[in-house]
Amino acid sequence: MKENEAIPELPKQEVGAKTDIEASETLLDAAEARQFYQEARQRFLDVNRWHDLTGLMTASFQITDENGNDVNRPIQVRDHFKIDIPGPGNSTGDGYDWVQVERIEEKVDEELDSESIIMTVRPAHNPTTAKEDIAHFFSDDATSNFMLMREKNHITAGVHGRNEVPNTGETGSLLDKARNAIVGTTALLGFSNAQWSTLVNAWLGKK
DSSP states (O other): OOOOTTSOOOOOOOSSEEEEEEEEEEOSSHHHHHHHHHHHHHHHHOGGGHHHHHOTTSOEEEEEOTTSOBOOSOOOTTOEEEEEOSSSOOGGGTTOEEEEEEEEEEEEETTTTEEEEEEEEEEOBOTTSSOOSBOSSBOTTOEEEEEEEEETTEEEEEEEEEEEOBOOSSSSOHHHHHHHHHHHHHIIIIITHHHHHHHHHHHTTOO
């Protein structure tokens, strides 16, 4: 059997915890699914509107360029997400948690009638300052992998976290280390799963 070339690879899980949140939708036929996938793909890539999809008391996301300037355009590799999560902010990140986009990859397998897109982001320093400290509650071992995939008339949306370790290392202030320990541990306990579940369902047009 031919390997499905449209299935994206996830980073290997080596340390810490991992998260796998998925939602799916099955359409009547492949033609309808192809149109549905394109609509979901637009919502997937419109990071600045993710908060509109998930609602109050959830994190908001703003795309910035690699220098930290807010932008309103399609996401690109090396862009950042400036993330405002409910609760205490990260002083290293000027109140935000920061990640950088290191991969946006799309695949198509015409023979198997499938296609996918994956976006991988990693905790990063605050690009608006010269400081190199990681401005995120997870260390830069972690990645968040946002994925959308169609196989014939079946569509799956997912958020897959890998190597999730709270950022309590040698960098950052004592206050940030304490905050990161609390927020990171809370995330590991699954409190962020509700937001990710709401988001992946929203990509698929589910409320």
